[in-house]
Amino acid sequence: MSVTTETGSTTFTSLNPATGDVVGEHPVHDEKAVLEAVQRAKAAAEWWAGLGWKGRRVRLLNFKSAIARNLNEVARVIHEETGKPVGDAVFEAVGAINLLDWAARNAGKVLGPRSVFPGLLAINQKAILEYHPLGVVGVIGPWNYPIYTPMGSIAFALAAGNTVVFKPSEYTPGVGVLLGELMAEAVPEHPVFQVLTGYGETGGALCRAGVNKVAFTGSGPTAKKVMAACAETLTPIVAECGGKDAFIVAGDADLDAAAASALWGAMSNAGQTCTGVERIYVVESVYDEFLGKLTERANKLKAGYEEEGTSFGPITMPRQLDIIERHINDALASGGRAVVGGPESVRRPFVDPVVLVDVPETSSAICEETFGPTVTVSKVKDVDEAIERANATEYGLAATIFSRSRSAIEVARKLRSGMTSINAALAFALIPGLPFGGTGESGFGRIHGADGLREFARAKAITRQRFKTPLDTTTFTRTEKEVEQIVNLMKKLHGKTYR
Ligand code: NAD
Numbered sequence: 001m002s003v004t005t006e007t008g009s010t011t012f013t014s015l016n017p018a019t020g021d022v023v024g025e026h027p028v029h030d031e032k033a034v035l036e037a038v039q040r041a042k043a044a045a046e047w048w049a050g051l052g053w054k055g056r057r058v059r060l061l062n063f064k065s066a067i068a069r070n071l072n073e074v075a076r077v078i079h080e081e082t083g084k085p086v087g088d089a090v091f092e093a094v095g096a097i098n099l100l101d102w103a104a105r106n107a108g109k110v111l112g113p114r115s116v117f118p119g120l121l122a123i124n125q126k127a128i129l130e131y132h133p134l135g136v137v138g139v140i141g142p143w144n145y146p147i148y149t150p151m152g153s154i155a156f157a158l159a160a161g162n163t164v165v166f167k168p169s170e171y172t173p174g175v176g177v178l179l180g181e182l183m184a185e186a187v188p189e190h191p192v193f194q195v196l197t198g199y200g201e202t203g204g205a206l207c208r209a210g211v212n213k214v215a216f217t218g219s220g221p222t223a224k225k226v227m228a229a230c231a232e233t234l235t236p237i238v239a240e241c242g243g244k245d246a247f248i249v250a251g252d253a254d255l256d257a258a259a260a261s262a263l264w265g266a267m268s269n270a271g272q273t274c275t276g277v278e279r280i281y282v283v284e285s286v287y288d289e290f291l292g293k294l295t296e297r298a299n300k301l302k303a304g305y306e307e308e309g310t311s312f313g314p315i316t317m318p319r320q321l322d323i324i325e326r327h328i329n330d331a332l333a334s335g336g337r338a339v340v341g342g343p344e345s346v347r348r349p350f351v352d353p354v355v356l357v358d359v360p361e362t363s364s365a366i367c368e369e370t371f372g373p374t375v376t377v378s379k380v381k382d383v384d385e386a387i388e389r390a391n392a393t394e395y396g397l398a399a400t401i402f403s404r405s406r407s408a409i410e411v412a413r414k415l416r417s418g419m420t421s422i423n424a425a426l427a428f429a430l431i432p433g434l435p436f437g438g439t440g441e442s443g444f445g446r447i448h449g450a451d452g453l454r455e456f457a458r459a460k461a462i463t464r465q466r467f468k469t470p471l472d473t474t475t476f477t478r479t480e481k482e483v484e485q486i487v488n489l490m491k492k493l494h495g496k497t498y499r
Contacts, residue, residue: 251383280294340355
């Protein structure tokens, strides 16, 4: 168990999933505490927005510096609460620093006021487009990447001029609390970033507390509950949910590189990655060779905690172990074979690598998010069949194609996913300027990049009349002759046939 509590208790403990040790004890924030935090955030929002781009930028860069200076401590808490190796925890925090740095440096450029060409009809107007903050953003986060994932919303919401109330996962509250402390160190003046710990109820209360937007990252079923709660007050949401990402190996792929990348995409973080590789489709001409390279590498990986040679940690959320086990058993019961590991790979709380082949497309191992260090490998006739199978899912988060051909970009375009990498799984996650998000059951809206900044702002249009024109289209003062002139002008400007 990662989390323990007694019904009605006002605190809960976070546990190390590998050892069972208590990592920390945190309050279960109730509805009243949530409302008060949102009120404080509303009061702070005016000050934060009033700082302008420069004022916020310097403070957010200081928040980033505080995380960087405390990188070892941040990584330690991530390591203890999730069980992932310290090195992985460091890289995760580095990713969060990267996001924060980009958001801080680019918000003014992306969201600041700009002139827009007014068009001939309104040539006498100056047209200004700018993006205003929404107010208070409630961020609800998952446990698998407890700093990188929520930072994709937190940094962009703050940089856009909003204040933030963050509800971290009940499995990783300590990471959230530490983030809150580091922000308070960097921005001591007002509570622009507050952290509320607790379970789903605390998240539900946040949705109903009068925030101006909710940025949710977690499972699809919870996203639907969040959406339903937010619907009561027409509060908009951005939903970053799960995936069943495909990895395609074309006949001309560098098979060593493809095997190394597919394995890392599938097994790193014990497969607990929303954009993790879960299904591999390999063109038949290279299937055997690729599978050989993949299994050889997979046999060398091992789950563990702090032992020498550990490749990845335990399954952080205990109930996920049942899902992983069910998917392995379903695959085998429906005619699939395990070429690496098998049911015995589930050594609670650890799962060693499992590579499954010949699994029917209807099996839960192919259709549902597994979120464990397991992967299916399927033979396809050609890349077109691979695309078809890759897209035959309700999810649409990310995908990878390995090919030496320049036309790999066309394959990338055809894959129904928010992000697609060519020749390096998950590379998009390293690039803070690119938008991140899915479609279908993977959610909607975008975090990261310019789109991620706009997600937390509302567009504001302003016009200023610069001079009067003979034809005043914004009053009743127009003559029939002027209308006739407009008709003639329109015929000339827009009446031609286009070829
Ligand atoms: P989860 O849905 O169980 O919980 C996510 C958060 O929602 C937690 O903080 C939880 O306390 C809160 N919550 C639960 N019930 C709630 C309710 N009724 N109202 C409001 N909040 C509520 O998800 P998880 O197990 O923490 O995370 C794993 C899932 O997240 C996987 O499906 C994974 O793919 C997905 N994920 C997606 C992304 C992405 O960016 N697309 C990133 C990381 C993880």
